[in-house]
Each structure stands twice: as C-alpha cells, then as structure tokens.
Amino acid sequence: MEYRKLKDQDKDGASAPEDVESLRGKPISAVGPVERTKWKRKSIVTLALTFLTSSQAILIVWSKRAGKYEYSVTTANFSVEALKCALSLAALARIWSNEGVTEDNRLSTTLDEVGVYPIPALLYLVKNLLQYYIFAYVDAPGYQILKNLNIISTGVLYRIILKRKLSEIQWAAFIILCAGCTTAQLNPKSDSVLQTPFQGWVMAIVMALLSGFAGVYTEAIIKKRPSRNINVQNFWLYVFGMAFNAVAIVVQDFDAVMNKGFFHGYSFITVLMILNHALSGIAVSMVMKYADNIVKVYSTSVAMLLTAVVSVFLFGFHLSLAFFLGSTVVSVAVYLHSIGKVQR
C-alpha cells in the first residue's frame, strides 16, 4: 500500500500531517497547541466510546427484560452497518461543502487502498462462526471468562504487528487489567472454566487471536494513511460490513425476512440499540484513528465496570466483593498505564 503525505484535512488542520502516535510518551505540559488539540480529540473519542459501550450493555439488559428478541439479529446487524455508512456519508457531505473535494476526502479509491478493507470484517465473521462451536466445550459463564483473553491477545498483537512499544509498567498494567476485568466478572459458576478441555482452550485462544488481529489490523489500515479522512476510511470499512451481513441474512434469516418483512419485530428499543451500536462502531474507528487498540481495551474495560454500577441503580443488581476487588485492580491498571507512558 502506498503512503502519501498530503495536505492535512483534519479539523485542527494547522500542522503538517503527523502520526498522532508520535506524541505518545510526551507529558502534556511539554507539547504545543496542535498536540493539545490532538490530545483533547483523543480524550473525547475515548470518553465517547466508554459512554456508548456502557450504555450498549444496559440497552441489551433492558431489551432482555422486555422479552425475547422478536426481530432477526442479522437484519439488525445489517441496519447498524447501513446506518454507519449513512452517517459517514453525511459527515463527508458536510466536509465537501465546507472544504471542497480533495485527494484526502474524496470517496473514490484505488483497489490498492481498498483491497485490505474486507479483512477485518472477514476475521470477525470467522470468529463469530467459531463462537457456535466453542459452546460444545465451554459453558456460558466459562465463555464470559475466556473472552478476557482478548485483552492479552490484543496487547501481544499490537506489539508484534503494529511494532509499538509498551513500557514495562504498561505491560504490567495490561496484565492486571486482564486479571481485574476477569475478577470483576467472577460468579459462583465461573470456576467451571478450570474444567475446560484442551480443545476449548485452543478455540478460545484462536478466537482471542482472531478478535485481537481484527482490531489491530483495522488500526493498521486506518493509520496507514494518517491524512486520509476518517469518514472515507469508515465508509469503505462499513460497505464491506454491509456486504458480509447481507450474506448472513440470506443464509440465516431468508425465510423470516421474506415472510414477515425486513423490519419485523423492531421496537423502540431495537431502534435505540441499532443507533447505539452504530455510534459505538464509529467511536471505535475514531479511537483507532486518534488513539489505539490499547486505549480501546481500557475504554471498554472501564465501560464494563460502569455498566455494572449503573445496573445497580437501574435494575437493582447486587455487586459482589469480587466486583469491588476487580474494579480496584482495573482502576490501578488505568493509573499505571497513564503514568507508565510519562516515565518511559
């Protein structure tokens, strides 16, 4: 893939194009106004992702309380991708009318640029297929625990594929982030995971690697050309998302959609969930562009804790001692990650 340095079309458009990542490791006080703007943007997208992810889980609980899913999940997934596409186009239309069409924000692309965009969607598809088979070896509470392997796989692949370094302290923080998240999710049934057979472990590790690779690969695609407008990059990512989900509709829910219609069973909460998933998806892309996969992992981990706390008030959930202990460890991990950067 080519890497062209072109006029920076980012909103703060004052500086030459520069990989945001080159700012990592500098204390805020030592950087100029452009860097501050970038830091602010990074913080905003991270907070948006945290907020959207935590409300996402709450909407899922809410929809489950309201009854069974009456709609086809595949059509909802397709709608999410379509909405993300539409939102990216709307953002682009505004940019075009303000700044005109440039090399960086034009929608047309080369096969060379777009050729890698279906890969993340494909990886997620394979991972989702595996998900059906892993339940032959692991029960649901065990699977919940094993999903935290994603944290470790993301860290390792981030290091290997993106060749970015974490300091010793940041690695330590990442390990306790994984342990803390898992601790916070412990329940009396979690110990079943210790009886996972060898095949279950292999599948869980493969799934974690697929999921981590998809995330890291998306970051590589988006960061490959920093000056390229994120909305164009999103548009192409989501077009392939739509395509793969269209296949899923045909394979899984063709009859239901033919007989009852595409939007059968959609309720107000379904629409809210689709809206939330679409905005979360865009926030993930923004975090990949302006921050990185490590920030994404921290963001979604903190979101998991926020969801539990909010659920106490909304649904009368009880928090366990393990939750408090896990939250403490996750909080310390977040703190260590941030000071580990400065001391590097």
Next chain:
Amino acid sequence: MEYRKLKDQDKDGASAPEDVESLRGKPISAVGPVERTKWKRKSIVTLALTFLTSSQAILIVWSKRAGKYEYSVTTANFSVEALKCALSLAALARIWSNEGVTEDNRLSTTLDEVGVYPIPALLYLVKNLLQYYIFAYVDAPGYQILKNLNIISTGVLYRIILKRKLSEIQWAAFIILCAGCTTAQLNPKSDSVLQTPFQGWVMAIVMALLSGFAGVYTEAIIKKRPSRNINVQNFWLYVFGMAFNAVAIVVQDFDAVMNKGFFHGYSFITVLMILNHALSGIAVSMVMKYADNIVKVYSTSVAMLLTAVVSVFLFGFHLSLAFFLGSTVVSVAVYLHSIGKVQR
C-alpha cells in the same frame, strides 16, 4: 531516645554504621560490595521469612487434620517466646566469644532504651482481645477477608510514622497487593463481608491499625539504633513477649496447666509448630532490621500463595479461578514494587 553512632558490629563489619534504608532506590549495579552484602542479607532474611511463614500455615492445616488442639494455646505461645529468647541468647553467646562484649552487643541496657520494648507486645495483646469481640459482627470467612486491611494500614502507618516514602508505582503496587491477596482468598462465602455492620467495620479497621502500628513501631525500635546487635534487641522484645504470655496463661489456662501440667497434650507436630513460630518470629525481626515492614507484607503475601499451591500436593486442595487471578495480581505487585524503586 538517644541515637548513638558506634562501631558497626554487623557481620560485614567493613563500613561505618549506616542505615540500611539509605540504600533503597539505588540499582544494584551502582552500589559497592558492602551494599551488595547488605542486599544479599536482606534477600536471605526475606526468603527465610517467606519459607517459614508458608510452612507455618501448612503445619497448622496438618495439626488440624490430626485432630483438635489438645494443648493449651497460651503455653504454646509462651514456649515460642521462650525459645526465641533462648535462640537470641545462644547467638549472642557465640558473638561474645568471637568479638568480645561491646557497647552494641552487651545485654545490659538503659531504661531509656528498653522502655519502649513492651509497646508492640501490648498492642498485639489489645488486638487479640478485640478479635474475640469482632466475631459478634463478622463471620469467619468475612474476618479472613477483613484481615487484608492490615496491608493498607501497614502501608499508611509506614508512611506516617516512619516517614519513609514509597514511589507512586509502589503505592499502586501496594493497593493491588491488597486486592490480589483478597481475591486469592475469595470463596463462595466471602461475600458475607459486604453485610458487615458499621461496628464490625470500625473494629476491623481498629484491629488493622493496631496490628500495623505494632509492626511499624517494632521497626522503629529496631532501626532507632542501627549498630545495636539485633539479637540484643530481639532478646528484650521477647522477654516482654514472655511476660505478657505468662499473664495470658494465668488468666486463661491456669486450671488446665495446674491439673494436667504445662506441656500437656504436646505432640511431635506441636513441637514442630513451636519451632517454626520461633524461627518465623526471628525472621520477622531480621526483616525489620535489614529490610522493612513493606518487605514483610510482600513476603507474607507470597507465603500465603505458596501455602495454597503446596496444599494442593499435600492435602489435595483445589485452587479456584479467583486464586489464579489473585496470584497473578500479587505477582505483578511484587514486580512493580521492585521496578518502582529503581525508577524513582
């Protein structure tokens, strides 16, 4: 209390007397042979404490499996103190014959020096008395969890009373050490601690402060005069330990001792436990002299994990997922504590 700088009687006796603590924060490679000797001594006493503490818990399990305690616990405690006294005297006798009696290793003392020695023993006595009352508010599994507050109280009192600083990273490590130890001890009944009433929390915190204060105060006494021989300091500490335990025998087990004899019900394992407790007690004093309370906390925490692992092989215990997660967090805490020092 006076602080006299006198000829260093420590075994490496090559340097002027110097507080071992002044070495903290320097990387090993940058220090001379005397510092290396001190570092080696610190490591040996720490390892000895870890080994003795973990075997201590195993002996307790073993003695429980063998049946109920047939002996009076107070006489066993007295025997431990008496044995520690005897061992300190034996060590002193050897030193006197090798080096002669000096200002630092002579047993005679001033009221000024020895006046503070009963304080730690008194604090432990008050704490042990409180222990009987806390069970009105907290059950046994809850108490097990609450005991981990000792870790936090030791850290806070270490900072306030001894005025020693921990780096940011070391504080973070200390918090996750506490969370990790608690996580490793989680069992399905631990959540009962969340129902602890206010009085129970107050008593648990008071007990943690008493225990932490006793530890930190012992360190202050022992470090007050670094050149003073540790065996003399131990002798005086243990003399008061014997005195307080003699009172406990009279109050609690007077009839049993009178009717059945002082050593009634002692078995081979009782003797082993007394020997182990005596050696552990001496190791604690050594750690206070050559390292500090923070090292002691890490040492006993790691010992707790070792005990569990060894119990798997000895007694067929099952390790829970919480144990693995807690152990991971404790290991990272140990690592962070050690690198936190160097980077300060």
